[in-house]
Amino acid sequence: MASTVSVVTRRVRAAAETTPGRYRLWSVVTALLLLATAVAGWAASTALRSGTDRIRNNAGPVLVATQQLVSSLAEADAAATAAFLSGRQEDPESRRLYEQALARASQQMEDVSALIGADPETHDSLKDLSVAVTRYAGLVEAGRATNQAGVPGAERYLVDALNLLGTTVADDVTRLTDATQRRFERDENRRDTGVLPAVVVAALALTVLLAAQLWVFRQSRRLVNLPMVVATLLLVGGIGWLVAATLRSGNDIEQARADGYDSITLTSRIQTTAYRSKADETVALITSDQARRTRAAETARTVLAERATPAAIDAVRQGRAPGLAGLLTDAAAVADSDRERAAVAEMLVRWQRYQDTSTALRATTDPAQARAVAVGPAAATFNGFNFSVESVLSDNRSQFLDGLASSARRLRSLTLVALFLPLVAAAGALGGLQLRINEYP
Amino acid sequence: MSRRRFLALSAAALAAGACRSGGLPDFGGTLRVLNWSEYIDTDDGAAPGTVSRFQQATGIPVDYVEEYDGNEEAFETIFEPTLGRGRPTGYDVVVPTYWAVARMLERGWVQQIPLERVPNHVNVEPAYLGMPWDRGARFHMPWQVGITGIAYNPALTGGRQLRAVSELFEPFLRGRVSMVSEMRETVGLVMLTQGADPSRATKATAERALERLESAKADGQIRRFTGDEFVEGLESGELAACLAWSGDIIQLQQERPDIRFVIPAEGGIRWFDSMVIPSRSGGASAAADWMNFVYDPVNAARITAAVQYISPVLGVREELQKAGGASARLAENPILFPDDETRRRLYFWAGLDSQTEDELQDRFSTITG
Numbered sequence: 001m002a003s004t005v006s007v008v009t010r011r012v013r014a015a016a017e018t019t020p021g022r023y024r025l026w027s028v029v030t031a032l033l034l035l036a037t038a039v040a041g042w043a044a045s046t047a048l049r050s051g052t053d054r055i056r057n058n059a060g061p062v063l064v065a066t067q068q069l070v071s072s073l074a075e076a077d078a079a080a081t082a083a084f085l086s087g088r089q090e091d092p093e094s095r096r097l098y099e100q101a102l103a104r105a106s107q108q109m110e111d112v113s114a115l116i117g118a119d120p121e122t123h124d125s126l127k128d129l130s131v132a133v134t135r136y137a138g139l140v141e142a143g144r145a146t147n148q149a150g151v152p153g154a155e156r157y158l159v160d161a162l163n164l165l166g167t168t169v170a171d172d173v174t175r176l177t178d179a180t181q182r183r184f185e186r187d188e189n190r191r192d193t194g195v196l197p198a199v200v201v202a203a204l205a206l207t208v209l210l211a212a213q214l215w216v217f218r219q220s221r222r223l224v225n226l227p228m229v230v231a232t233l234l235l236v237g238g239i240g241w242l243v244a245a246t247l248r249s250g251n252d253i254e255q256a257r258a259d260g261y262d263s264i265t266l267t268s269r270i271q272t273t274a275y276r277s278k279a280d281e282t283v284a285l286i287t288s289d290q291a292r293r294t295r296a297a298e299t300a301r302t303v304l305a306e307r308a309t310p311a312a313i314d315a316v317r318q319g320r321a322p323g324l325a326g327l328l329t330d331a332a333a334v335a336d337s338d339r340e341r342a343a344v345a346e347m348l349v350r351w352q353r354y355q356d357t358s359t360a361l362r363a364t365t366d367p368a369q370a371r372a373v374a375v376g377p378a379a380a381t382f383n384g385f386n387f388s389v390e391s392v393l394s395d396n397r398s399q400f401l402d403g404l405a406s407s408a409r410r411l412r413s414l415t416l417v418a419l420f421l422p423l424v425a426a427a428g429a430l431g432g433l434q435l436r437i438n439e440y441p
Numbered sequence: 442m443s444r445r446r447f448l449a450l451s452a453a454a455l456a457a458g459a460c461r462s463g464g465l466p467d468f469g470g471t472l473r474v475l476n477w478s479e480y481i482d483t484d485d486g487a488a489p490g491t492v493s494r495f496q497q498a499t500g501i502p503v504d505y506v507e508e509y510d511g512n513e514e515a516f517e518t519i520f521e522p523t524l525g526r527g528r529p530t531g532y533d534v535v536v537p538t539y540w541a542v543a544r545m546l547e548r549g550w551v552q553q554i555p556l557e558r559v560p561n562h563v564n565v566e567p568a569y570l571g572m573p574w575d576r577g578a579r580f581h582m583p584w585q586v587g588i589t590g591i592a593y594n595p596a597l598t599g600g601r602q603l604r605a606v607s608e609l610f611e612p613f614l615r616g617r618v619s620m621v622s623e624m625r626e627t628v629g630l631v632m633l634t635q636g637a638d639p640s641r642a643t644k645a646t647a648e649r650a651l652e653r654l655e656s657a658k659a660d661g662q663i664r665r666f667t668g669d670e671f672v673e674g675l676e677s678g679e680l681a682a683c684l685a686w687s688g689d690i691i692q693l694q695q696e697r698p699d700i701r702f703v704i705p706a707e708g709g710i711r712w713f714d715s716m717v718i719p720s721r722s723g724g725a726s727a728a729a730d731w732m733n734f735v736y737d738p739v740n741a742a743r744i745t746a747a748v749q750y751i752s753p754v755l756g757v758r759e760e761l762q763k764a765g766g767a768s769a770r771l772a773e774n775p776i777l778f779p780d781d782e783t784r785r786r787l788y789f790w791a792g793l794d795s796q797t798e799d800e801l802q803d804r805f806s807t808i809t810g
Contacts, residue, residue: 086785089785092785096641097571337557342562346556372781380568387578388577390577391576394576394579
């Protein structure tokens with residue numbers, strides 16, 4: 001080993017004693033650094049692309065599926081309650097909605113499970129959630145069977161199901177959501193870790209390339225060595241491309257997150273809060289629990305603290321502050337297009353309709369009539385609100401996933417660019433130096 | 442100025458205002474609407490119909506074409522040759538039946554509705570927002586809703602009150618019964634007689650219903666399968682009973698109050714035709730303005746009064762009540778405004794995959810001849 005080093009050192013010294021030898025030394029150093037740049041650029045761009053693809057195809061859809069799961073469970077429960085309250089002659093429409101929502105929830109759990117791969121934390125959360133949802137479905141079925149058989153005590157099953165969904169399932173969903181969010185952040189942070197070293201190597205190569213040109217200028221008194229200038233431009237272009245693509249794709253992800261995912265989270269919060277209010281209202285109706293009724297009204301005020309007047313709705317449409325407090329106002333504040341504002345305005349209208357039927361429900365003293373209101377207008381107006389939220393969620397999901405897709409698109413040619421531009425630059429630099437070497441006999 | 446006229450003008454002004462406030466650029470051409478025949482109120486002397494009022498309110502010229510003759514036919518002659526090859530249909534609004542809308546959506550043949558121009562989207566009845574193929578109704582807005590049930594002439598049933606579809610298969614009606622040529626409705630109703638739920642239809646349950654229809658047709662129990670020609674059949678006495686569409690019978694009852702329409706004891710089939718904006722239509726903004734206009738309860742009530750189908754627009758009943766007279770009587774019609782108990786007996790046909798539906802349709806077409 002020591003002898004190899006000494007041989008190399010001897011040869012380098014020997015080469016450095018003549019001008020053509022010094023040219024050759026510059027050639028070797030420049031070419032090696034440009035090769036290192038190509039390797040580092042290729043590795044960084046490959047890691048960046050695969051990280052971005054993982055976010056696009058995996059972490060992003062997992063986040064979306066988790067939020068969809070939240071809304072499917074809320075919808076399933078609202079429908080199950082309406083079906084139950086319709087009595088022995090069950091409302092088939094509500095039952096159908098329940099079955100569809102539950103099937104969707106199961107599918108979304110499967111989707112999450114398939115997408116997360118080897119992630120024990122998320123798998124554990126999902127397993128707990130799956131067990132809780134199965135228990136919940138069992139309670140709904142028990143309540144349904146008992147209800148249809150006309151056996152007293154059927155209400156107990158429904159109340160237990162509602163409580164299970166409001167506590168255990170809600171906690172499991174929160175854990176799952178937190179785990180999937182952490183996973184997204186982890187993937188996002190890891191995505192561009194190779195870019196900085198690649199840029200440092202490239203900057204070093206650029207410095208050496210410029211120094212080589214300066215040296216060549218001093219030796220040859222020729223201002224421009226065209227192949228080396230082209231090599232420099234290619235290298236600068238490559239570095240610029242890598243940095244710009246990294247920043248722009250990162251911006252796309254941030255934008256998708258701000259415009260899409262944060263909106264998904266907010267809309268999903270609106271949906272679950274509204275659902276919780278409805279569930280409390282239902283339990284209060286079944287058990288005549290006044291405290292539960294008060295809680296339902298308080299939760300409803302979290303969604304919107306005051307009445308949605310036509311003026312407030314119009315303000316939302318026009319992009320002005322509606323002068324109301326609550327989650328729906330938060331949604332109006334983050335809506336950044338006419339379409340989104342129109343969708344939030346629709347949520348306001350439909351929420352107010354639901355609140356009006358809830359007020360009518362609370363004012364009804366006859367239990368049978370109250371049930372009729374709960375199954376009829378209250379269920380219909382809640383469904384209307386819920387579907388309008390769902391519509392907003394769909395738009396947000398598309399926006400989020402489109403943003404991630406755009407981020408991935410920006411990196412499409414990056415690997416080729418990061419690999420080939422430094423290689424071509426290396427060829428240019430070698431060619432340029434060889435031209436000068438050829439001038440010596 | 443009468444109250445109704447004032448309301449209509451206010452609605453028109455609101456609609457026009459909404460048109461101007463949208464994000465899409467205004468459409469400079471003629472709005473082309475393709476709909477089923479006799480499915481809208483028309484100009485009646487001094488009273489302009491919906492198309493004329495829309496033109497007055499928005500200044501958008503409308504070419505309203507009543508040539509949508511059937512969903513299968515529309516796919517074959519309009520949608521597949523145009524949308525299927527990436528070309529525009531030449532229409533800005535078309536009104537297929539809901540299952541056909543689902544199929545169009547699946548194929549990417551429908552544009553998203555520019556909701557910013559349709560503030561009256563808030564008036565879509567919640568039941569139609571929850572379709573599994575378009576949750577929140579972002580791609581479609583229902584036009585009219587119908588029920589397929591039983592219509593009969595008591596004089597020809599020997600005074601017998603028909604209650605169930607199964608009675609149409611009884612010998613005393615042999616050769617004097619017709620069924621509708623829409624596969625999903627006839628098969629769905631027969632499925633109900635067999636204890637199967639059309640909203641959870643499977644290939645097997647649908648085939649069992651087809652077998653029953655096949656043998657009833659072969660035995661001469663079923664005289665024929667019809668579109669709205671069951672109206673003439675009932676009027677002429679050729680038919681004693683039939684499967685029929687609610688709106689047509691309510692219209693017929695104005696001249697023939699003796700004809701009855703019932704939602705079968707087993708349950709009825711609910712369906713709706715829905716407005717969509719086909720892909721590549723350049724008039725999406727005008728189409729949205731049209732949708733907004735017809736979703737104003739005042740305008741929707743006028744359409745309901747004319748066509749007498751169930752309106753998917755919230756607030757129509759109140760508008761009919763305000764209008765008084767015959768319109769107010771319609772507001773009390775249980776077929777137009779079914780109560781919760783009736784609604785529970787109405788089923789939508791479940792969407793099966795396209796291939797299965799095509800196979801069922803082929804077999805049904807063989808039976809209907």
